[in-house]
Amino acid sequence: MSTVLPIGWVLRASTVGFTVGCRVLQPTTPHFGDLVKVPVADDVSVFGLIYNVQVQDDPAVRQLILVGEMETEAILDQRENRLVPIEVSVLVVGYQRGKQIYQGLPPQPPLSLDTLILCSDADIRAFTQTLDYFRLVLNSAQIPADEVLVTNLRRAAEVYPPETRRQFLIGAGRELARLLSFDLVRLDNILRRIRPV
Amino acid sequence: MTLELNQVAQQVKAMGRSLAEQRPQLDDNLQRAQTLLRQFSNQQSALHERIQRAEKAQQGQRFEWVGAAPTQEALAEVYSLPPCPQQLTVIASDGSQIHPDPHAITLYYLINTGCIIYRHGSNKKPETYSPKPRLFYEPEDLFDDQGRLISTGEVNVKRDLAELEVLTNLGPAYAQTIPEPVLALMDGQLTLRVIDLPFDQQQDRQDEYIAMLDILREADVLLAGYIDRPRSTFTLSLIHLASLAFEDINEENLRRNHFRPLTDLDLFNFLGPGERSAIFSVRAKGLDRYTFAGHTIHFFYLNVSHNPAIPHLARVEIPAWIVANQTALDTLHAGIVRQARITGGYPYVLARADELAVISNEEREAVDMMLAVAMRQQGLSPEISLKQRNKNAYRFGRESFRL
Numbered sequence A: 001m002s003t004v005l006p007i008g009w010v011l012r013a014s015t016v017g018f019t020v021g022c023r024v025l026q027p028t029t030p031h032f033g034d035l036v037k038v039p040v041a042d043d044v045s046v047f048g049l050i051y052n053v054q055v056q057d058d059p060a061v062r063q064l065i066l067v068g069e070m071e072t073e074a075i076l077d078q079r080e081n082r083l084v085p086i087e088v089s090v091l092v093v094g095y096q097r098g099k100q101i102y103q104g105l106p107p108q109p110p111l112s113l114d115t116l117i118l119c120s121d122a123d124i125r126a127f128t129q130t131l132d133y134f135r136l137v138l139n140s141a142q143i144p145a146d147e148v149l150v151t152n153l154r155r156a157a158e159v160y161p162p163e164t165r166r167q168f169l170i171g172a173g174r175e176l177a178r179l180l181s182f183d184l185v186r187l188d189n190i191l192r193r194i195r196p197v
Numbered sequence B: 001m002t003l004e005l006n007q008v009a010q011q012v013k014a015m016g017r018s019l020a021e022q023r024p025q026l027d028d029n030l031q032r033a034q035t036l037l038r039q040f041s042n043q044q045s046a047l048h049e050r051i052q053r054a055e056k057a058q059q060g061q062r063f064e065w066v067g068a069a070p071t072q073e074a075l076a077e078v079y080s081l082p083p084c085p086q087q088l089t090v091i092a093s094d095g096s097q098i099h100p101d102p103h104a105i106t107l108y109y110l111i112n113t114g115c116i117i118y119r120h121g122s123n124k125k126p127e128t129y130s131p132k133p134r135l136f137y138e139p140e141d142l143f144d145d146q147g148r149l150i151s152t153g154e155v156n157v158k159r160d161l162a163e164l165e166v167l168t169n170l171g172p173a174y175a176q177t178i179p180e181p182v183l184a185l186m187d188g189q190l191t192l193r194v195i196d197l198p199f200d201q202q203q204d205r206q207d208e209y210i211a212m213l214d215i216l217r218e219a220d221v222l223l224a225g226y227i228d229r230p231r232s233t234f235t236l237s238l239i240h241l242a243s244l245a246f247e248d249i250n251e252e253n254l255r256r257n258h259f260r261p262l263t264d265l266d267l268f269n270f271l272g273p274g275e276r277s278a279i280f281s282v283r284a285k286g287l288d289r290y291t292f293a294g295h296t297i298h299f300f301y302l303n304v305s306h307n308p309a310i311p312h313l314a315r316v317e318i319p320a321w322i323v324a325n326q327t328a329l330d331t332l333h334a335g336i337v338r339q340a341r342i343t344g345g346y347p348y349v350l351a352r353a354d355e356l357a358v359i360s361n362e363e364r365e366a367v368d369m370m371l372a373v374a375m376r377q378q379g380l381s382p383e384i385s386l387k388q389r390n391k392n393a394y395r396f397g398r399e400s401f402r403l
Helices: A059-067 A072-081 A119-126 A133-138 A145-158 A162-178 A182-194 B007-041 B044-057 B151-178 B199-218 B234-243 B251-255 B285-294 B326-343 B348-357 B362-377 B387-397
Strands: A007-012 A017-022 A035-041 A044-055 A084-099 A102-103 A115-118 B067-072 B086-099 B108-119 B127-129 B135-136 B182-187 B221-226 B278-283 B297-303 B313-319
Touching: A007 A084, A007 B251, A017 A044, A035 A084, A035 A145, A044 A145, A059 A072, A059 B326, A072 B108, A072 B348, A084 A133, A102 A182, A133 A145, A133 A162, A145 A162, A145 B326, A182 B108, B007 B067, B007 B127, B007 B234, B044 B067, B044 B251, B067 B234, B086 B151, B086 B326, B086 B348, B108 B151, B108 B348, B151 B199, B182 B326, B199 B221, B199 B285, B221 B278, B221 B326, B278 B313, B278 B362, B326 B348
Parallel strands: B086 B182, B182 B221
Antiparallel strands: A007 A017, A007 A115, A017 A084, A035 A044, A035 A115, A044 A084, A084 A102, B067 B278, B086 B108, B108 B127, B108 B135, B221 B313, B278 B297, B297 B313
16 A cells, blocks of 8 residues: 555654654655655554655765865765765654544654655545644644645645546635635635646 | 863963974975975985985994985976876775774774775766674684784784775776776875784785785786875985985984974975875885885875865875886876865775774774673673773763663
8 A cells, every 4th residue: 555665764753743864765755745654553654744854964065065076976976875864854644543544643653763654645545535634734833834735735636536636626625714714815825826727 | 071271271372382483493494405305306316325325324223214215207396187087996995993992891803894986987876895894702813822912003904904905806806897997095005014013923914915916916906005194204304315415424413304393295385286296215124025026115295186275285105016107107196186176185985985994983882782782692791891881980971881
């Protein structure tokens, strides 16, 4: 059901979010707004949305940039051999126990070195059957919540068949209208960007 | 913090004043040394006669004359940066070690090496190679016939041999399979430092080392040792000889070198970006075996900087067979500068080889931890010394490997 290869390992975690270290070389590069999951125990997985991807600072890279004598071979060496880790920050939006998916915070966070995997199309369709996670995203301070949601919805819409894609986006728009009825400017900004073509 | 910085501050000020006061004298000496370098630039024969007299004067004394001998190149000449081949492979290796520690839970030492193969112009990522780390723990590894623990110097010799062994394994293999020249770089001097070994081992280790140099020579691998910020005074020793009248070259005058504490780096401060000095050979008795094997150690100074305002000089050591091959010499000269300019002053491959080889404190602690576990599993009781335990307690507030 999910991408088999892990794209990273948990560095630090709390109930509301966690940070994952991964390497540039990984076959499936994580994207901003992607729905990901971390299997934490038998039959339990934590779902989250990627809200930040950060390339870690490295004195050797900084020195190369300052010097400016860049060679293709040195760039490849830095990117593929040195494997400077990138950090992926994830907002927790739900969890799965058995076949049941819950949208909300899980009873326990992932542990260090748990593996992060990208959700498959089936996972995304299953998770977005309900849209209660919108409130968690919109209420999260210090993350680009609107951007995360817009990107996530566009990507989620792509995994629906063309005949139900429009219906999915209209349902999402209605849920957003309900949650953001007090902030029409913000609502308008999101709706315009997820409008079905 | 136990260092009372307020008490150091006054001494630091005095130090600053002293350095400033020394400057005019140093500048005068430097000017005199550079004048002599130009004056004797083409007097190689006269200088060789003086070297022979100096070596004779020192015979029977405790210290031998160590210095530079001129080659056919004019001493004060400057050699500009030759064009670098578009395709060039540079291989570098480096080593790291954990020395045996009598205060650790048990006696052992470990040697780790790292190597990188960087192919300029290939548009491919460099290959890295890390041979299996070697853990030494058997009594015959740790103790000599008299039961003395192996010294840090002996461990360092093993590490140096392991570094060259990697180059010897990989250099010829690449040279045989790729069309471009292969340059092998080592961090530090080209010779094996055996002075810390028991006398009976010195020759054996040197022979082992020289046999590997033979392999690299046979394979046409361009070999060089790169010494960053050297404190060497080989050429100044030669200039000191030039400053003495021939008949005044005696043991007493040789000891009074007025050019100290200048170094060769000061002497060659006129080298522009990419330029190298003339090539000299190293005269030292301990290097005779290299000479007999056709690897007489030569060197030149090289300004690897590309900024005329900020020179960055290194000493590059090469064996005689590179000196005899102008094309090889030019390739080596250009290749080192090309490598150093990637990082702004130090060959990229050497920095990366160090990164691949280095054993961090955390890794060292992890090895100790693994050993402690292994010993406990065998019913042994690993204990660090009381001295080390107290140091840990007071320095770090913890005992890092108590189980």
